[in-house]
Amino acid sequence: MRPRKRPAVPRLRPPYRATPLLRRARFQASSRREASSHDLRRRESRRHWWRNFGRRVRVAPRRARRGRDALRLRPRRRRAHGAAEVLDQLTHCNCRVLTDRLQFFGGIGGRREVMEDGTELRFDHGAPYFTVTNDEVAQVVGGWEARGIVAEWKAMFACFDRATGKFTDFEKEGSTKKYVGVPGMNSICKSLCSEDGVVAKFGVTVGKMDWLQDRSSWSLASLDGKDLGNFDYVVATDKNVGSPRFSGLTGRPPPLDLSLFPRLSVMVQDIPVRPCFALMVAFSEPLAMVPVHGFSFNNSDSLSWAFCDSSKPGRACVPPNRQSWVLHSTAEYASKVINHIGPRKPSVDALAKVAEELFREFQATGLSIPQPIFMKAHRWGGAFPAIAIGGDDKCVWDKSMKLAICGDFCASPSIEGAVLSAMRGASKIMGCLNCPSGL
Numbered sequence: 001m002r003p004r005k006r007p008a009v010p011r012l013r014p015p016y017r018a019t020p021l022l023r024r025a026r027f028q029a030s031s032r033r034e035a036s037s038h039d040l041r042r043r044e045s046r047r048h049w050w051r052n053f054g055r056r057v058r059v060a061p062r063r064a065r066r067g068r069d070a071l072r073l074r075p076r077r078r079r080a081h082g083a084a085e086v087l088d089q090l091t092h093c094n095c096r097v098l099t100d101r102l103q104f105f106g107g108i109g110g111r112r113e114v115m116e117d118g119t120e121l122r123f124d125h126g127a128p129y130f131t132v133t134n135d136e137v138a139q140v141v142g143g144w145e146a147r148g149i150v151a152e153w154k155a156m157f158a159c160f161d162r163a164t165g166k167f168t169d170f171e172k173e174g175s176t177k178k179y180v181g182v183p184g185m186n187s188i189c190k191s192l193c194s195e196d197g198v199v200a201k202f203g204v205t206v207g208k209m210d211w212l213q214d215r216s217s218w219s220l221a222s223l224d225g226k227d228l229g230n231f232d233y234v235v236a237t238d239k240n241v242g243s244p245r246f247s248g249l250t251g252r253p254p255p256l257d258l259s260l261f262p263r264l265s266v267m268v269q270d271i272p273v274r275p276c277f278a279l280m281v282a283f284s285e286p287l288a289m290v291p292v293h294g295f296s297f298n299n300s301d302s303l304s305w306a307f308c309d310s311s312k313p314g315r316a317c318v319p320p321n322r323q324s325w326v327l328h329s330t331a332e333y334a335s336k337v338i339n340h341i342g343p344r345k346p347s348v349d350a351l352a353k354v355a356e357e358l359f360r361e362f363q364a365t366g367l368s369i370p371q372p373i374f375m376k377a378h379r380w381g382g383a384f385p386a387i388a389i390g391g392d393d394k395c396v397w398d399k400s401m402k403l404a405i406c407g408d409f410c411a412s413p414s415i416e417g418a419v420l421s422a423m424r425g426a427s428k429i430m431g432c433l434n435c436p437s438g439l
């Protein structure tokens with residue numbers, strides 16, 4: 001019996017588009033009939049594409065149909081480790097990226113603390129807020145603001161003179177726009193990590209970076225020797241990436257062996273830093289004698305700043321009259337403590353002693369500071385880089401080794417500096433990938 005002839009599924013030519021239904025019908029039709037050599041070739045090429053999907057970075061110049069001329073970077077499983085802000089740029093390029101982070105505290109950045117009665121408290125124990133002066137960064141931050149990731153913190157700041165016990169230098173209202181992440185500073189990194197094509201991995205310290213000359217790629221391993229894979233590009237965001245300070249902290253050689261990269265070693269070797277202790281503290285009632293949301297200290301040996309964390313947008317305390325504050329120590333006080341206890345992670349007892357000392361100084365202001373319902377100190381050993389190594393580029397870039405070193409230590413010791421540096425690093429990589437800048 002002659003097989004019944006199936007109706008042919010029409011093939012459309014541009015400008016018509018095959019609808020999903022039509023595509024399915026075409027697929028069903030092709031799978032019913034015996035495969036022609038053309039079909040086999042097509043299937044093999046598809047299998048090949050999927051096999052390689054996620055394995056290689058290949059920039060495929062593709063003249064996009066329907067009037068869009070574009071260079072498209074197909075997503076790969078290869079990953080770059082780097083500054084969070086780089087992700088935003090690279091994901092515009094449809095590049096699959098993975099970030100590894102040294103620390104995570106119940107989330108990306110930010111600090112979640114649970115009191116003895118089970119109440120949850122959240123603190124911005126790192127940067128309390130940020131400002132923007134650079135136009136490029138302002139454009140990015142404007143986008144974050146429009147998406148509700150950051151908001152303006154309409155806070156009044158002043159200076160407190162420890163010697164006279166008076167507030168002075170009240171900031172003119174609205175003189176500088178202060179931004180905070182909403183509902184926490186970590187919202188920025190969270191949003192970047194949830195971009196399409198980004199795979200974020202936490203709690204993994206990159207312990208070794210080997211440049212494979214023959215493959216023109218990097219091989220990364222974790223601190224405990226696990227292979228993390230090969231990568232076409234690496235963005236390193238740690239100021240200790242090639243510094244002996246890494247050994248002081250971990251007991252291991254730094255990830256990047258700078259003796260192999262003399263050009264970089266001059267720049268990256270040992271970046272001086274200013275440390276800081278942050279004291280997270282919560283009160284059951286507002287500090288009635290403090291008329292501002294943030295203030296710096298004059299004439300204090302151990303305290304430099306105080307910020308009312310719960311006055312930021314999206315952080316209302318429960319119950320509502322509870323207040324949370326973050327105090328910053330002076331760099332001199334932090335250096336003295338770190339010189340005494342050593343560079344490794346401080347013990348719980350050492351942190352409790354720091355918390356006591358800083359809080360005592362807060363109470364000594366005479367601002368009727370009540371007993372706290374929660375108090376905990378955190379050490380930032382390398383809080384602020386004391387120099388910027390990036391020069392006009394705002395990053396360190398080695399094209400031949402496809403390595404970008406980005407971070408605040410390349411531009412300025414602030415979030416704005418870190419974003420700017422990351423944007424510059426990202427545009428170097430995108431230049432190599434022939435990918436138009438995301439900005």
Ligand SMILES: Cc1cc2nc3c(=O)[nH]c(=O)nc-3n(C[C@H](O)[C@H](O)[C@H](O)COP(=O)(O)OP(=O)(O)OC[C@H]3O[C@@H](n4cnc5c(N)ncnc54)[C@H](O)[C@@H]3O)c2cc1C
Nearest residue numbers: 100101102103126127130205206238383407408414415418
């Ligand atoms: C107490 C304090 C107060 C501050 N106040 C302000 C302020 O008021 N305004 C302001 O603008 N800025 C402030 N800053 C500075 C601001 O936080 C930094 O400038 C900014 O976070 C730097 O960003 P970055 O991406 O360069 O580095 P980081 O934020 O340090 O990011 C580097 C990332 O790389 C990860 N990493 C490092 N090494 C490895 C490794 N080997 N393997 C895997 N992951 C690794 C780290 O875990 C980290 O997540 C403050 C900072 C501190 C600590």
